[in-house]
Amino acid sequence: MRMVYNRRETFGLALAGGAAALGPATASGADGLEPGAGVPRFDGDWRRGFEGQRRADLGDGRFLNPLIAGDHPDPAILKDGADYYMTFSSFDSYPGLTIWHSRDLVNWQPRKAALTRNIGSVWAVSLEKHNGRYFLYIPVKAKPNGIHVIWSDHIDGPWSDPIDLGLPNHIDPCHAVGEDGSRWLFLSGGDRIRLADDGLSTVGKVEHVYDPWRYPDTWDVEGFSPEGPKITRHGGWFYMITAVGGTAGPPTGHMVIVARSRSIHGPWTNDPANPVVRTVSTDEKWWSRGHASLVEAPDGSWWSIYHGFENGYWTLGRQALLDPIRWTADGWFAMTGGDLSKPLAKPRGGTALPHGQPLSDDFRTLQIGSKWNFFRPGPGERDRARTEGGALILQASGTAPVDSSPLLLIAGDQAYRFDCDIEIAPGGTAGLVLFYDDKLYCGLGFDEHRFVTHQYGNERGRPANPHGRRMRIRITNTRHIVAIHTSGDAGTTWHRFDRGMEVSGYHHNVRGGFLMLRPGLYSAGSGAARFRDFRYEAL
Known part of the structure; x- marks a missing residue:
């Protein structure tokens, strides 16, 4: 069985073959952070925190x-x-x-x-x-x-x-x-x-x-x-x-x-x-x-x-x-x-702080350093980014993720998806990526006429873009299987992009560098891209 988490912050159980619960326990939710507090969880699974992210504290005197x-x-x-x-x-x-x-x-x-x-x-x-x-x-x-x-x-x-x-x-x-x-x-x-x-x-x-x-x-x-x-x-x-x-x-x-x-x-x-x-x-x-x-x-x-x-x-x-x-x-x-x-007994004493942070971002403030990081930034890179009216305004740099110093998050879940509303200026290119380093990444970008497929650290197919200069892009990474969707109506209707990917090899033992595969966004070409309503969800 596995834990299922949805945007309404409730829990369900996906039961395989009528499997019995493995010693249900009740999460206390005393810190007010636990969505679905009081709902059973099962030994061997993590307690879920912000957006369903993995959380070590099991809420019953143990951690995993x-x-x-x-x-x-x-x-x-x-x-x-x-x-x-x-x-x-x-x-x-x-x-x-x-x-x-x-x-x-x-x-x-x-x-x-x-x-x-x-x-x-x-x-x-x-x-x-x-x-x-x-x-x-x-x-x-x-x-x-x-x-x-x-x-x-x-x-x-x-x-x-x-x-x-x-x-x-x-x-x-x-x-x-x-x-x-x-x-x-x-x-x-x-x-x-x-x-x-x-x-x-x-x-x-x-x-x-x-x-x-x-x-x-x-x-x-x-x-x-x-x-x-x-x-x-x-x-x-x-x-x-x-x-x-x-x-x-x-x-x-x-x-x-x-x-x-x-x-x-x-x-x-x-x-x-x-x-x-x-x-x-x-x-x-x-x-x-x-x-x-x-x-x-x-x-x-x-x-x-x-x-x-x-x-x-x-x-x-x-x-x-x-x-x-x-x-x-x-x-x-x-x-x-x-x-x-296996779960272990927690040390006693001390005060439990809220663990981690939401990775979703409404861009009311600029959370660079605590949440977002530039990859290998040049001097003055931070000046590219500002927030305005609930949008991240990211000045274009370079031509693609390889040379645009994308903004990245650390996501620690085995399966997750993230999506964002993106609007580009004329001559601009922007998109979402799963980024290891400047030589190994994948994802989807677009200019006002065509999509840009990123795979293996290269820019590949350029099919026609039916949405123009503004769209919503969603990337789902389900235990290394990547699916990409786009929407021209603010996420009401999603269209699957015709390129799936497998990314289990996007890591240090292939590429070196001691890094991880990170969700992120980039702005390249000319002008500035506007990113609104970035959402992250652990699956």
Whole structure:
């Protein structure tokens, strides 16, 4: 059976072969967010939030991974009193490094983006607070590569302009404070460098301090690639948690290893139980699990947050996962969530915030950074967009999605559809896309005379457009099967476009880049396009 969600925000049950309910439970809906609260749901299915989107909190004291669905890789988490803040690698999306907020570790809300200027492709960052000030240490793939730092006295900013720390051959910084108060950046490959007392420059040279544990050479991995170090101090020990095995490639590659030391200066001893997390079979729900951090919950229990690919859904990118841990008698820790395919008991305490956000948009305000992001924007790209009278006015750029820096969303559902009313200026071209990167996307656009079919990152057929300069387009992605419809009467009558697509290969292991397939819109050619009433619905 599966859960069915419609625009009237009610639930139904599609029963296959008269299957019996698997232990019905009742969602509390206490936060007022749950459409259809009080309607039975079934173990093994997610609770539904805004627009039917997947939501981890099951409403009965349990949660079901993913913690945050869709592409939220390399989680960097900060406990700040009763508040938790988290951000993720944002790569070529700007504004980037959106800060998420929680008070119970399970329900998360996006706030504001910390990085507004394009400095390159943003990889795994470190989010820290030191002496009352927030810091983000940001590795970027650019020309040249480097690690930058930005700071703010408030989590919502304003954040400083990026400062280049001059570390061109390293990625994945992790800020750590030693027992003597010294500040450090731990880096990929088992290296580190000292930071100045203000955290805004480095002191001395990079030094190698740790040789990561190596897996047997019979394992199927992508490569050794020791990266993503995270330092946690607990019980008189410093724990260094590292990812090895490669981020993608074989589902059994990525893994989590641990070492510890009494001092920030070493020596570091590897955990005899390494790896503490690894996907061991392609039958598992979550593939390529790794890049872990530790965090203490409101009730004093400890948890790990890391990422993984969902079995069969590389297109959704690396999703954020939550795994309970248990400290062992010998001072190490063990992950206790198994393969994360089943509901787990939530940490207790804290306050559940409304989780996620609606992806539909009436364009009364410009939600760039918290909801929408430009792909690989040039200087001044944000000036292309404004709202007016319930419409997004997007100035044309380039000739097609390949060079127009489309506006994109992160959608974390296995099946969904989105539609929008689009009006173009004479000489303009606009449309809706499923976009991996500028070389791999699909969708439908139009000018005032013809449609433009986007497939495999190319512009293909150009059949006649019967609707003129204004129409509504709908794209449905049902577990990688894509159907496109158009309407000339504001969605009263829909016409199926004569080109179906299959997009299961639109992902990193085909194209590279560590991204996800994202819904979006673009405006190209000349003039400006008007987008009205953007609607998203999980299916």
